[in-house]
Amino acid sequence: MIGVELRKLFRRPRTWVTIALLNALPVLVAVLLVLTDLAPRPGEGPAFLSAVLTNGTLFPLAALAIVLPLFLPIAVAVVAGDSIAGEAQGGTLRYLLARPAGRTRLLVAKLVAVIAFVLVTVVIVAAVGYVVGTTLFDVQPLATSTGLSGTVLTPEQVAGRTLLAIGYVTISMLGVAAFALFFSTLTDSPQLATLGALAVLIGSSLLFTLDAASAIAPYLPTRYWLSFVDFFRDPVLWRDVTRGIGLQAVYVVVLLGAAWANFTTKDVTS
Amino acid sequence: MASGGRRFGWRWVVVALGLAVLVALPVAVAALPADDTDVSAADLRARALASDDVAFSGYAISTGGLTLPLGDALTPVADLLSDQTTMRAWYRGAEDWRVDVVTATGETGTHRDTDGTWTWDYADQRATRGDEPPLALPTAPDLLPSALGRRLLSEATDAEVTRTAPARVAGRDAVGLRYTPADGAASVSAVDVWLDADTGLPLQVVVRSADTTIPALDTRFLDLDTTEPTAATTSFTPPTDASLGQDQDLTDLDLGRRLADVDLPDGLAGLIRREAEGVPGAIGVYGTGITVLAVTPLPGQAARSLRSQLQATPGAVVDDLGVRISAGPLGLMLIGSRETGAFLLAGTVTLDALATAAQQLSDTTGVR
Known part of the structure; x- marks a missing residue:
């Protein structure tokens, strides 16, 4: 069933249109940087964007930082919100459930498909960022980069930490996917499920800026999203990275459980 | 129908129970009672002052509650005393330590060696060398609980310190000490310090004023490891492409x-x-x-x-x-x-x- 869902997702043109649109913004930013030579100061603007003028191999990280706050979660919410509600709206859900696999397996297959979408999307954003960065910006074969702590990172270290960052960003999106998937079991409207997940994210981002909400800040789904930057400190700051992974795991477990509790007992008529 | 209702029920009960356990875990961990030690306030103060040879690595947060009407030139000081400052620290000795102020997309690190300090500012890509000026504005390393606690307690007399309840700080048992200044002109009503029960290292410092219940300053470790960090972690060599500068002495x-x-x-x-x-x-x-x-x-x-x-x-x-x-x-x-x-x-x-x-x-x- 997982294979079926994966094939279905990646054969849809809109999946690739979504990924293409996601890449448009970092590419536009890169072109503007090249044309104007105006990068933000280090520590300002999206992470690592300031460094790409002198080292294009860092652009994959800048590209991830550009899409992470808004565009990537929107794409994930759209795909995950569509997973069950889209089938219900299209009248195909009851046919899917006619297969002997059962509702729980369908739910898991949908989640795996969404996770695969997130991973493929993040990897493509990073890959396009690498191609764009090394094409448009200066790259020296033995270039070394200065990390946030002022220590020198070799190209191998940058590559290894970039892979870790890609993995972390993928995990960071699982909470969004879980929210959208849960909402997708509550309604027959994929738009409503997507908007529900986005409302949670906007609320989380807003609360994170308020001192009055500091007591609940460690539990907000967006709290640790930017912690992929911590891979480029020396020594690596694992504290927020591990908390971010743990928090996403909790959201996935709880929301998938709620989705399972709701979906396996729901009257499916469409 | 009845079986559907039961089926609906147990699944949601499982989810609700799981959620309750997950929510209760951090609360239960935070509520773990701290062990106390039968040591006098004066002895505890002495242990805190003697803790400058305790090596550690830690992660700390300082929250300032002061709104200071200071000009642009003193903005860093005002920010330090009014905002939240997140710090990573590695301490091998009084003349061999490092404190990084960590922000979402950058950091500023201070590296202390026997001759002075290197300050690395990622935002400016600048490394600044400083000696040990006798007069200097407060910086983030001054707000580290270990440094601030020792500095404040060094000014107290034995008559001004009393014991308070223990607490759990950075997952460790911390014994409480309160410094209440005796001078009638004092605006600081109390300084509460919690010290590591094993080493005497100040783990949390809260500065209170009489006119408000909001602390003027609350600085605490969230993580602490008393294993000695490596020399490579605290040392610093400026990157070749960084701009270099010299700290200006306040008296200049x-x-x-x-x-x-x-x-x-x-x-x-x-x-x-x-x-x-x-x-x-x-x-x-x-x-x-x-x-x-x-x-x-x-x-x-x-x-x-x-x-x-x-x-x-x-x-x-x-x-x-x-x-x-x-x-x-x-x-x-x-x-x-x-x-x-x-x-x-x-x-x-x-x-x-x-x-x-x-x-x-x-x-x-x-x-x-």
């Missing part, structure tokens, strides 16, 4: 250069003038412990600018003596005029003590 700034010599009284508001290393002669420092008042003459332009800022501060008291404000335990007062010259009085004293000091200063110097 306008603060020390343009001040006219004045005869300041030996005591103000019941506080005795004391010697302070590196402080220019025109600046008077009064008081003991954490009850300190500094008095400095101000050049005309600086005085006019500060007077405007102070008068615009909510709660400012403006009378014949001058203008004075309090920001938590910190009091500021400006007296004088263009004709007679101006003085700034600043310190951890009450507004009444500031007024008394201003009156005595005016009587002595003729400034009004």
Whole structure:
């Protein structure tokens, strides 16, 4: 069933249109940087964007930082919100459930498909960022980069930490996917499920800026999203990275459980 | 129908129970009772002061509750005392440590060695070398609980410290100590320090003022490991493409250069003038412990600018003596005029003590 869902997702043109649109913004930013030579100061603007003028191999990280706050979660919410509600709206859900696999397996297959979408999307954003960065910006074969702590990172270290960052960003999106998937079991409207997940994210981002909400800040789904930057400190700051992974795991477990509790007992008529 | 209802029920019960366990876990961990130790307050204070040879790595957060009407030049100090500062620290000894201020997309690291400090600023891609000036503005490393706790307790007398309840800080048992300044002019009502039960290292410091329940400053470790960090972690070599600079000593700034010599009284508001290393002669420092008042003459332009800022501060008291404000335990007062010259009085004293000091200063110097 997982294979079926994966094939279905990646054969849809809109999946690739979504990924293409996601890449448009970092590419536009890169072109503007090249044309104007105006990068933000280090520590300002999206992470690592300031460094790409002198080292294009860092652009994959800048590209991830550009899409992470808004565009990537929107794409994930759209795909995950569509997973069950889209089938219900299209009248195909009851046919899917006619297969002997059962509702729980369908739910898991949908989640795996969404996770695969997130991973493929993040990897493509990073890959396009690498191609764009090394094409448009200066790259020296033995270039070394200065990390946030002022220590020198070799190209191998940058590559290894970039892979870790890609993995972390993928995990960071699982909470969004879980929210959208849960909402997708509550309604027959994929738009409503997507908007529900986005409302949670906007609320989380807003609360994170308020001192009055500091007591609940460690539990907000967006709290640790930017912690992929911590891979480029020396020594690596694992504290927020591990908390971010743990928090996403909790959201996935709880929301998938709620989705399972709701979906396996729901009257499916469409 | 009935079986559907039961099926609906148990699934949601499982989810609700799982959620309850997950929510309760952090609360239960936070509520774990801390072990106390039967040690006197004076002995605990001595252990804290002797903890400067305890090596550690840690992660700390400092939260300032002061809103200071300071100009652009002192914005970093105002931010330090009014915002949240997140720090990573590695400590091998008093002359071998590193403190990084961590932000979402950057960091500023201070590396201490035997000859001074390197400060790395990622935002400016700049490494700055500094020696150990006797007079310096507060920086993030000063707010690390271990450093601040030792500094504040070093000013206390045994009679001013008492034991308080233990707490769990950074997942460790921490024994409580309260420093209550005895001086009547003090605006700091208490300094609460929690010390690591094993090493005596200050793990949390809370500075309180009498006029509000919100701490003026709360700095604490969230993680602590007493394994000695490697020398490679604390050392620093500037990147080849970084710009290099030299820290400017405060006594080289306008603060020390343009001040006219004045005869300041030996005591103000019941506080005795004391010697302070590196402080220019025109600046008077009064008081003991954490009850300190500094008095400095101000050049005309600086005085006019500060007077405007102070008068615009909510709660400012403006009378014949001058203008004075309090920001938590910190009091500021400006007296004088263009004709007679101006003085700034600043310190951890009450507004009444500031007024008394201003009156005595005016009587002595003729400034009004």
